[in-house]
Amino acid sequence: MPDAGRRTKQGHAYCLKREQQRLLESQDAVRVILVDDDRHRMGLLDSALSAAGHEVVGKLLDTDDILGAVDRLAPDIVLLDVDSPSRDTLESLGQISRDRPRPIVLFAQKSDSETIRRAMRAGVSAYVVDGMHPNRLQPVIEVAIARFQEFQGMRRELENARTKLADRRDVEKAKGLLMKRRGVDENVAYELMRKMAMDRNIRLGEVARSLIAAAELL
Amino acid sequence: MSAARHGAGPAKRARLRIGMLPLADAVPLLVARDMGFFAGQGLDVTLSLEGSWAGIRDKLAAGMLDAAQLLAPMPLAANLGADRLGVPMEAAIVLSRNGSSITVSNELFLAMGSPPPDPVAAGQALWRVIEADRVAGRPRRTFAHVFPFSAHHYLLRDWLDAAGIEPDRDVNLVVIPPPLMLEHLRSGRVDGYCVGAPWGMAAEIEGVGRRLMPTHMLRTDCADKVLGVTRDWAVLNAHSHLSLIAALIEAGQWLEKPGHREQAAQMLVDSHLIAAPRESLLRALTDEGDGVYAPRFVFGVGDSARPRHEDARWFLSQMRRWEQVSGPIDVDALVESSYRLKLYGQAQALAGSPVPGDIVARCLH
Numbered sequence: 001m002p003d004a005g006r007r008t009k010q011g012h013a014y015c016l017k018r019e020q021q022r023l024l025e026s027q028d029a030v031r032v033i034l035v036d037d038d039r040h041r042m043g044l045l046d047s048a049l050s051a052a053g054h055e056v057v058g059k060l061l062d063t064d065d066i067l068g069a070v071d072r073l074a075p076d077i078v079l080l081d082v083d084s085p086s087r088d089t090l091e092s093l094g095q096i097s098r099d100r101p102r103p104i105v106l107f108a109q110k111s112d113s114e115t116i117r118r119a120m121r122a123g124v125s126a127y128v129v130d131g132m133h134p135n136r137l138q139p140v141i142e143v144a145i146a147r148f149q150e151f152q153g154m155r156r157e158l159e160n161a162r163t164k165l166a167d168r169r170d171v172e173k174a175k176g177l178l179m180k181r182r183g184v185d186e187n188v189a190y191e192l193m194r195k196m197a198m199d200r201n202i203r204l205g206e207v208a209r210s211l212i213a214a215a216e217l218l
Numbered sequence: 219m220s221a222a223r224h225g226a227g228p229a230k231r232a233r234l235r236i237g238m239l240p241l242a243d244a245v246p247l248l249v250a251r252d253m254g255f256f257a258g259q260g261l262d263v264t265l266s267l268e269g270s271w272a273g274i275r276d277k278l279a280a281g282m283l284d285a286a287q288l289l290a291p292m293p294l295a296a297n298l299g300a301d302r303l304g305v306p307m308e309a310a311i312v313l314s315r316n317g318s319s320i321t322v323s324n325e326l327f328l329a330m331g332s333p334p335p336d337p338v339a340a341g342q343a344l345w346r347v348i349e350a351d352r353v354a355g356r357p358r359r360t361f362a363h364v365f366p367f368s369a370h371h372y373l374l375r376d377w378l379d380a381a382g383i384e385p386d387r388d389v390n391l392v393v394i395p396p397p398l399m400l401e402h403l404r405s406g407r408v409d410g411y412c413v414g415a416p417w418g419m420a421a422e423i424e425g426v427g428r429r430l431m432p433t434h435m436l437r438t439d440c441a442d443k444v445l446g447v448t449r450d451w452a453v454l455n456a457h458s459h460l461s462l463i464a465a466l467i468e469a470g471q472w473l474e475k476p477g478h479r480e481q482a483a484q485m486l487v488d489s490h491l492i493a494a495p496r497e498s499l500l501r502a503l504t505d506e507g508d509g510v511y512a513p514r515f516v517f518g519v520g521d522s523a524r525p526r527h528e529d530a531r532w533f534l535s536q537m538r539r540w541e542q543v544s545g546p547i548d549v550d551a552l553v554e555s556s557y558r559l560k561l562y563g564q565a566q567a568l569a570g571s572p573v574p575g576d577i578v579a580r581c582l583h
Contacts, residue, residue, distance in 0.1 A: 062398070063398060063401060065407060067392055081269075082269075082273055082276070082277075083268065083269035083270070083273055084269055084270065084273075085269045085270050085395035085397065085398065086270070086395065087269070087270040087272040087273055088270045088271050088272050088364065088365050088393050088394075088395055089392065089393045089394060089395065090272075091270075091271075091272045091365065091366060091393065092365070092366050092391075092392065092393035116276075116280065117280055120276060120277070120280055120282065121282075125272075125273070125276070
């Protein structure tokens with residue numbers, strides 16, 4: 001509560017009460033560090049974890065000082081993308097731990113392999129303090145999987161929409177090129193392209209783009 | 219390759235997904251794909267660019283990749299369960315030997331009195347700096363490597379220890395992904411690192427650090443990367459595995475022929491895989507104009523791609539020395555099952571022998 005000092009007395013009391021409540025519940029509240037270069041996804045994950053009663057104690061980019069943050073913030077779990085380069089940095093913590101009292105291990109060892117596979121397919125990887133009970137871990141992982149999937153879905157939709165738009169634009173352009181070069185009408189030009197797409201088993205948009213590229217070469 | 223996919227050939231091509239990291243010595247995989255060695259062995263290979271060694275290991279273990287570029291000690295760590303995953307893995311071909319260097323910040327290089335490229339002299343110079351730091355109560359220096367189970371890690375520790383610097387007491391050792399090394403050196407978060415080419419020379423080109431020595435001065439022709447598969451996959455896909463090794467033997471040999479390193483370096487530059495200065499990439503593979511600091515990658519000279527059990531034994535001795543593993547280990551059985559010499563021999567018979575014409579070409583060069 002960084003702004004507690006600015007609160008009114010009443011607010012302060014309320015805050016203390018909340019703090020007591022939090023301490024009571026702290027057996028379930030998990031301290032989480034998020035590492036993600038995608039701020040949008042990090043935001044999604046942050047709000048979902050907070051809503052589930054967990055505490056996001058750090059939000060970092062791949063280029064940030066992750067080791068320093070782990071030392072300083074003492075998280076129970078670090079969540080990050082399966083493909084994040086920072087995974088290797090976190091891996092080293094579990095290996096040579098003489099100097100670091102808080103060993104962190106891949107959750108894979110503690111968890112059932114189905115959870116691992118689901119998490120990996122969704123793109124989540126997690127580093128967990130050794131000895132943390134799987135019961136506390138599971139809900140955090142579930143939230144992360146759900147949010148990563150939701151994010152992937154949104155990105156796919158956006159990409160689809162973009163592709164459709166680009167396809168329509170390129171098909172129109174290629175149609176115009178064909179009409180001019182072959183002296184055919186719009187319907188014939190469209191049929192030519194459709195046949196080419198079917199023969200080559202590619203999308204109409206791709207046919208259009210290769211026609212445009214070929215025309216630029218000539 | 220697309221012709222192969224569309225053609226109605228009688229033999230069905232095995233489709234494989236191979237993981238790799240954006241490093242200079244991933245080049246045998248690029249060569250095998252782009253020069254048709256995979257296709258020639260009846261394989262339809264997709265190269266999958268991965269973000270970390272941990273990620274590669276997990277995807278391999280979970281069957282999301284068929285095979286992958288691995289750091290040479292990784293199969294041993296997997297078979298010992300020291301990687302905390304414990305999915306058995308094996309390697310039957312070495313993709314690269316040598317190639318790394320130890321680099322320090324400009325500040326540290328000067329503090330060391332600009333030592334010559336010699337492990338002993340540089341080690342003594344670093345010891346003096348660390349001793350002076352200790353006496354003056356300055357914080358410990360931080361050195362980075364790329365992964366707990368890597369030749370880089372062991373070579374760095376070995377060098378420090380030989381200089382009387384205890385790696386776990388006198389310095390901080392951290393892991394930083396290769397593409398982020400330069401930034402960490404620039405920002406002063408690390409004082410030095412041991413990493414594969416081109417990241418040593420890149421630090422010099424960018425003016426943020428100086429190389430102390432290439433690691434082949436510490437251990438000549440040490441295996442750096444291997445092609446790894448899980449033991450289960452190797453059993454179920456014995457034929458594809460042999461074809462894969464054969465194609466990579468051919469790629470390694472191709473890389474050693476006159477003029478091909480330049481061509482491969484250009485491939486690497488054109489692939490835009492590695493965000494390092496262009497010149498550092500070109501020189502990483504050709505060694506040209508780099509004098510004693512040259513990385514001296516070996517991909518396929520003679521039998522260099524055959525795994526060597528002495529490498530495995532050395533890695534194991536380092537794992538034990540630095541307490542990554544403990545308890546009794548059946549070293550012979552472990553080495554045997556991790557580095558599969560017999561498979562390499564079988565694959566060698568499948569690999570096309572070097573074209574005689576190339577020997578003539580080499581003489582004419």
